[in-house]
Amino acid sequence: MSYSAEISRTNPSCFLFLVDQSGSMSDPFGDGEVPRKKADGVADATNRLLQNLVIKCAKEEGIRDY
DSSP: OOOOOOOSSSSOOOOOOOOOOSGGGGSEESSSSSOEEHHHHHHHHHHHHHHHHHHHHEETTEEOOO
């Protein structure tokens, strides 16, 4: 059973990101023509997630403190 709760100004939340920084993160991954490092993929995914969180918290008066 998963945990769920509303995130609001009266019920704020905290996000914790655990990011692998080991040497293997410089290894390539994927089958694309241009090999990408694992670290680049993690950075892109994390940045997209943070951007989406900010967009969801944004209202006309600015970024709300959730």
